[in-house]
Amino acid sequence: MIDGVIVKKIVKHHDDRGFFAELVRDDEHILDRFGQASWSMSYPGVIKAFHYHEKQDDLWFFPSGHAQVVLYDLRKGSSTRGETSVFYMGEDNPIVLLIPKGIAHGYRVLGQTPATIIYFTTESYNRDNPDEKRIPWDDPEIGFHWETENR
Template identity: 75%
Template sequence: MIEGVQVKKFVKHCDDRGFFMEILRDDDELLSRFGQASMSKAYPGVIKAFHYHEHQDDLWFFPVGNAQVVLYDLRDDSLTKGETNVFYLGEDNPILLVIPKMVAHGYRVLGQEPAVIIYFTTLSYNREKPDEKRIPWDDPAIGFDWVTKNR
């Protein structure tokens, strides 16, 4: 796994009324600090990739729908520089994914339903000087094939 990436698996408490599940706690020690919580919705087949941050870490959670999440390590000083990781997050695999700064990340919505992402960051968004750098979804240096393989 890419150095610094963390995964938190959830514990669901189910009964005849439904379920309860904690998402993020201050004692999880997943984020160095809390900056902002945000939510976005994307439609089936949409690819939102790639971007990275120089100063903030992200923590992603997909409570609705399913997504293929791709990470690519851009850090020159990392033991995992140039490594790609793929995770499947969403209703079928509810986990939190911590994405360190300078790790490019993006996702593709899987299935026939929209996906909702809730994400937490270690810094609040700065409209005057956004900490968000873009890389095309099909960048040849990353070389990720977003097509589902029939097996």
């Protein structure tokens, strides 16, 4: 796994009324600081990739739908520079994923239903000077194959 990436398995507490689960707590020290919480939805088959940040860390959670999340380490001097990690996240695998600054990241919506992502960042979005560097989804350096391989 890419150095600095944190995966937290979400524990659901079920009873006859439904369930409750904690996503992130301040005493877990997953985020260095809180900047912003955001909510987004993408339709089936959509690929949102790639981008990275120079200042902020992201913490991703998919409460509905399913996504293939791809990370690629761009950090100079990192022991995992050039490595790719893939995570399958969503309602069937409820995890929270910390994506450190300098890690290119993106996702593809899997299945026939939209995917919803809730994400937390360590910095608030600055419209005048966004900390968001774009890389094409099919970047040859990353070389990720986004199509499902039937086995």
